[in-house]
Amino acid sequence: MKNKSSKVAMNDPLALLQTIQKVDPPAALAGKIMQKVNQQKVNFQKVSITYVGIAASLFIGIICMEGYFIYQSNTQRKNKAMVELVGQTQNNLYHE
Amino acid sequence: MSPANFKDIVLSYQKQVYNLALNYVQIPADAEEITQDVFLKVYDKIEQFEGNAQLKTWIYRITINTSLDFLKSKKFKLFKTFFGISTDAPLANDSLQKNSQHPGILLEQKEGLQRVLKAIDKLPAQQKTVLVLLKIEQLKQQEVAEIMDLRTKAVESLFQRAKKNLHQILNTTKENEK
Structure with missing residues (x-):
């Protein structure tokens, strides 16, 4: 801090600003900051696991849907073949 | 960056950040909150720090922006409380209404x-x-x-x-x- 007489400082607001002294931060501040940093790292890991879980669920869901569609199309094909096997009736009368 | 290296940065710059924040908000508890926010931002973005400027200058910039944002959000909270929009608890240490509590x-x-x-x-x-x-x-x-x-x-x-x-x-x- 610069040594200025209080009289000068009172007249000049800018000189008054220079009388503000630097203070030491609270002793526990660095510890709190490091705790928050570590907490943030844990949160980030938690979020990552959540995202991985969501992505895995989506992937499994897509595989299941694919399986369902394949099953459906096979069933439809079978049904079509069965229909073709049944003899078709005609409305023509026999010529006796 | 390893936590040990980051702790060195915190110990080297915490006084600078705390005092600068205090000069903006005038309340020790608020300055402490800002200091914590600043170092969290520094930790998040340290990989992006290109080294074009000095680390000290970069931390000064982050502190100034965080302090100004803090004051803006406080003004907005005060505005909301004044018009009865806010459901938050009233501001306990309001630097915008009370006198400075700067310990320096x-x-x-x-x-x-x-x-x-x-x-x-x-x-x-x-x-x-x-x-x-x-x-x-x-x-x-x-x-x-x-x-x-x-x-x-x-x-x-x-x-x-x-x-x-x-x-x-x-x-x-x-x-x-x-």
Whole structure:
């Protein structure tokens, strides 16, 4: 801090600003900051696991849907073949 | 970056960050909150720090922006509380209403400084920053220019405008008190 007489400082607001002294931060501040940093790292890991879980669920869901569609199309094909096997009736009368 | 290395950065710069934040918000608890936010941001973005500027300058910039954002959000909260929009609890340590609780202010200067700091609070953000950096932090114009990403001439002109506006605000306050 610069040594200025209080009289000068009172007249000049800018000189008054220079009388503000630097203070030491609270002793526990660095510890709190490091705790928050570590907490943030844990949160980030938690979020990552959540995202991985969501992505895995989506992937499994897509595989299941694919399986369902394949099953459906096979069933439809079978049904079509069965229909073709049944003899078709005609409305023509026999010529006796 | 390893936590041990980051702790070294915290220990080296916490005083600088805490004091600068205190010069903006004037309340130790708020300055502590800002300091924590600043270092979380530094930790998040340290990989992006390109080294074009000094680490000190970069941390100064983050502190200034965080402090100004803090004041803005406090003003907004006050506005919401005033108009009954907010459902939040009322602000306990409101730096915008109460007098400065800056522990670095000498008792004999307290009254005068309260007036000056209140007047500075009414200045636009850039003018306020110039006064804080040049007069309270007592940095050189070149350093201030680097921190604010301006030319030295621009810093000088901002300072002159800030000085003029500060005197005007102080005179108006004096006349109103009479």
